[in-house]
Amino acid sequence: MIENPILRGFCPDPSIIRVGEDYYIATSTFEWWPGVRLFHSKDLKHWEQIPSPLRRESQLDLIGDPPSGGVWAPCLSYDGHMFYLIYTDVKTKKGRFYNTHNYMVHTDDIYGEWSDPVYLNSIGFDPSLFHDRDGKKYLVNMVNGFKGILVQELALTEGNWQLTGERRKVYSGSGIGYTEGPHMYHIGDWYYLLVAEGGTGYDHCVTMARSKNLWGPYETAPHNPILTSHRNNPDALQKCGHGDLVETPDGEWYLVHLCSRPLDGEKSCPLGRETAIQKMQWTEDGWLQAEGDGRFAGRLAPEPKGCPKPEDLKQQDSPMQRSGFKMGIEDDFQGKKLSVLYSSPRVSYDTFANLSARPGYLRLTGQESLNSLHRVSLVAVRQQEYHATAETVMEFHPDYPEQLAGLTYMYDALNFYLLGKTADEEGNPVLTLIKSDMGTVTDVISPIPLSGDEPLELRVVTSADGREAVFYYRLGTDEWKQAGSTCSTHILTDEYCRGFTGAHFGMYVHDMTGLKYRADFKRFSVSYL
Ligand code: 6LW
Numbered sequence: 001m002i003e004n005p006i007l008r009g010f011c012p013d014p015s016i017i018r019v020g021e022d023y024y025i026a027t028s029t030f031e032w033w034p035g036v037r038l039f040h041s042k043d044l045k046h047w048e049q050i051p052s053p054l055r056r057e058s059q060l061d062l063i064g065d066p067p068s069g070g071v072w073a074p075c076l077s078y079d080g081h082m083f084y085l086i087y088t089d090v091k092t093k094k095g096r097f098y099n100t101h102n103y104m105v106h107t108d109d110i111y112g113e114w115s116d117p118v119y120l121n122s123i124g125f126d127p128s129l130f131h132d133r134d135g136k137k138y139l140v141n142m143v144n145g146f147k148g149i150l151v152q153e154l155a156l157t158e159g160n161w162q163l164t165g166e167r168r169k170v171y172s173g174s175g176i177g178y179t180e181g182p183h184m185y186h187i188g189d190w191y192y193l194l195v196a197e198g199g200t201g202y203d204h205c206v207t208m209a210r211s212k213n214l215w216g217p218y219e220t221a222p223h224n225p226i227l228t229s230h231r232n233n234p235d236a237l238q239k240c241g242h243g244d245l246v247e248t249p250d251g252e253w254y255l256v257h258l259c260s261r262p263l264d265g266e267k268s269c270p271l272g273r274e275t276a277i278q279k280m281q282w283t284e285d286g287w288l289q290a291e292g293d294g295r296f297a298g299r300l301a302p303e304p305k306g307c308p309k310p311e312d313l314k315q316q317d318s319p320m321q322r323s324g325f326k327m328g329i330e331d332d333f334q335g336k337k338l339s340v341l342y343s344s345p346r347v348s349y350d351t352f353a354n355l356s357a358r359p360g361y362l363r364l365t366g367q368e369s370l371n372s373l374h375r376v377s378l379v380a381v382r383q384q385e386y387h388a389t390a391e392t393v394m395e396f397h398p399d400y401p402e403q404l405a406g407l408t409y410m411y412d413a414l415n416f417y418l419l420g421k422t423a424d425e426e427g428n429p430v431l432t433l434i435k436s437d438m439g440t441v442t443d444v445i446s447p448i449p450l451s452g453d454e455p456l457e458l459r460v461v462t463s464a465d466g467r468e469a470v471f472y473y474r475l476g477t478d479e480w481k482q483a484g485s486t487c488s489t490h491i492l493t494d495e496y497c498r499g500f501t502g503a504h505f506g507m508y509v510h511d512m513t514g515l516k517y518r519a520d521f522k523r524f525s526v527s528y529l
Contacts (some may be wrong), residue, residue, distance in 0.1 A: 002045045002301040003239060004276035004438050005259055006325070006379035008156060009384035010502035011037055012160040012200075012273035013181065014256040017083075023246065024110060024150045025256060026076035027275060031373075031412070032343040035060040036087060037069045038110070043279060043307035044254060049327075049340045053085050055348070059105060060089060060117075062346040064373050067152045067412035068499035069093055070101070070346075073181055073242070075128035079137070086139070088125040098144045100125040104154075106162060118153070118161045119435045122158060126196075127136055130156065130184035132214065136491040139163060140182045140193075147193060148172040149173055149182045151214065170216040173197060174207045174224050183240040184203060184214075190286060193218055196242035196258075198369035200500070202267060204241030205295075206257060208288060219286045223295070227278060237276055238262050239269075240297035245280070245288075248304040253280040253288065260494070261287070262386055263386075263466050268493045271383055272502020277301050289333040328388075330525045333362045341381050343504070345413070352377040361395075362519040366403060366511025369437060378408065380506025384440075385528040386466030390505035391459045396519040398423040404432070405519035407458040409469055412499055414439040418508065419458050419471045421450060431456075433471055433483045437491050445472065445484040450475065455522060460505065462489065464529070 008012070011027040018024075025039045025047070035054025039047045054060040054071070062070050075086040084106045091099040101116035103293075120127065124142040130151075131137050135152045152167035171193055173179030181196030193209045205225035209218040227243060230236040243257040259276040278302050279291045292298055301391050333355055341350065344420045352375075356364040367375045396405040398421060406420020419433045430447035450456065454476040464471045467490070471483040490496055492503040505526050509519040 002277060002303055004299050004301065004346060005226055005261070005274035006047055006180070006256075006277050007039060007275035008271070009274060010236055010382040011039075011275045012258045012500060013126075013128035013242050014258065014275040015074055015076045015183070015244050016256045017076050017078045018105065018246050018248070019078050021249060024076060025275065028073055028500070029063045029071045029343070029364055030068050031062055031070040032501065033346060033348050034343070036074045036085065038076075041483075044157050044304055044470050045247075045307070050111060051340055052108070053105060053110075054087070056116075057348070058116050059114065060359055063375070065089070065091060065495065066093065066373065066416060066499050068501055069474060072500075073126040075183070077129045077131060078348040079131045082108055084129050085114065085122070085369070086127045086129050090125060090128060093318075096145075097149075098125065100144060102127045102141070104129065111289070120163060122362065123150070123395045126181045128183050132259070133186055138184065138214070140184045142180045143169070143181060146173070146178050146180065149179065149193065151184075162331050168215055170211075170214075171195070171209055171218045174209070174220040176203075176207060177206065183244050190441070191218075194243055195244065195318070197225065198228070198241060200239065200241065200258070200273070202229070202238055204228065204258065206241055206243040206255065210286070215272065222285075223287065225295060226280075227255060227290055228295055230260070233296075234264065235299065237297045237299060237427045238278065240275060248306075251283070251416070252304050254278065254304070255280050255288070255290070257297065258388075260430075261494075264370060264509070267407065268490065268495050270386070270489045270493045270503045273500060290496045295296045326382060328525070328527045330527070332523050333360055333521070338379065342379050344379055344383070345367070345376050347375050349379050353379055355475075360519055361522055362507065362524070363518050364405070364507060365516050365518045366405070366509040367516075369510045369512065370408065370416055370418060370508060371436060371441070373413055376413075376508075377510065378506045378508045380504040382408070383505060383526075385461075385505040386462060387529040388462045388505070388526060389529065390526045391457065392507055393455050393457050393522040393524070394421070394507070394519055395455050396509065396517070397453060398429060398517065399427050400513050401425060402512040403510070403515075403517050404493050407460060408506050408508045409462075409503065410459045410506065411497045411503050412501065413498050415491045417444070417460070417469065417471070417487055419460065419473065420508070422447075429453075431473055433484065433489065435491070436465065444487065448483070452476070456486065478483040
């Protein structure tokens with residue numbers, strides 16, 4: 001059986017394709033760089049992250065994007081020759097006017113470089129690209145304000161991709177509301193449309209509609225929604241919605257969808273929104289429904305027929321895969337480039353991180369503070385399970401209180417914990433633990449003098465129920481010491497932060513003196529218990 005979520009921790013809004021026997025999923029990344037996470041599998045069960053498509057500033061400029069702005073709901077597609085990625089850069093997401101710019105990039109090698117972007121429109125987020133059987137392509141787009149789903153042809157004219165012809169609203173939704181995340185399919189005699197409805201929270205669901213004509217009218221499935229969450233079941237995946245379909249080589253159908261794992265008994269998600277998969281079946285009258293528990297998303301899904309056995313998955317038989325889902329990371333920075341698991345806020349870590357200046361160390365150069373929406377020197381991984389230990393070993397020699405480096409357990413620029421080394425007004429090195437709660441920064445502990453310049457070890461351990469975090473530090477061969485009392489993870493959840501990304505563990509440095517002091521990290525690890 002396949003255990004859900006298949007992509008654990010911050011991996012929402014999945015878009016899936018199959019090319020031969022290879023499956024690929026793209027997920028949203030918001031203000032995190034590089035843009036769009038990509039995953040590969042041969043059996044829908046074991047997934048490995050592969051390099052992101054948006055790795056150049058010419059493809060994506062996130063500087064200044066608000067927390068949980070940036071890249072929403074990508075759409076990955078393949079027309080037999082080229083891979084296409086449609087994505088939105090959300091510049092503002094409050095009030096009546098959302099500024100949501102939609103782009104397309106393409107490539108003939110999903111592991112290689114993708115093109116520079118083609119601007120499409122800014123009329124609504126969650127655009128997707130539909131390749132019809134006659135070779136024509138269509139942009140399928142929600143209209144900001146949840147005003148319905150538009151379709152317009154996208155054609156390659158004299159080497160330029162252009163939206164052409166009529167832009168027509170083909171579907172206004174089922175009546176559930178918050179119609180977004182459209183994906184179009186041409187199966188048999190029908191054009192099928194999947195949309196997310198109910199809002200990306202606890203009423204989320206997948207709605208299905210169909211028409212004999214691309215331009216409509218579309219009728220909603222009689223047993224709609226075709227997928228949602230069992231709200232009264234405490235073990236059930238929640239927020240299930242925003243789905244995309246894929247057919248296996250043996251003609252089986254699966255739906256990948258967004259989900260969340262709230263803290264037990266609470267509507268509170270420190271792991272953000274994740275990706276799960278359900279096996280679907282066609283009804284006699286040509287609609288889809290989830291196998292097993294009807295419309296409710298299950299924690300388990302049957303594996304597809306004819307898949308290679310794990311022992312045959314050579315290229316996927318990485319340490320991460322052997323450990324199954326709980327990927328985690330153990331890094332001593334011996335490589336020449338950073339793992340695909342790392343992200344940085346808004347700017348590429350290539351602009352401030354260096355693996356060659358001091359072999360065996362990751363050197364980060366200090367820039368702006370963590371609450372900046374511009375240039376922050378932070379290299380982080382998403383939290384994938386509640387019960388985690390994150391550790392790093394750091395060398396940093398601050399002279400001023402405006403310089404700080406350490407380990408952060410954070411959600412976004414406004415909500416984070418930061419355990420690190422700075423200097424007091426006299427220039428003496430001290431340990432600090434600070435908390436930012438909706439942008440208000442407070443000291444969790446009084447500064448602790450640090451003697452000498454040995455490497456400083458920093459650790460955060462989260463509780464099995466995900467509700468608490470305890471910070472520790474160690475100098476040289478000393479014993480681990482706890483820094484302050486237990487901290488709540490409540491400020492690091494989607495609900496509290498009104499965000500979409502979940503919590504992260506990361507290595508961080510800032511230097512507001514402008515002297516660009518650097519912090520050297522010898523090791524970074526996140527393990528799940
Ligand atoms: C995404 C929208 C949604 O663009 O939330 O879950 C938005 N549904 O479709 C951000 O993830």
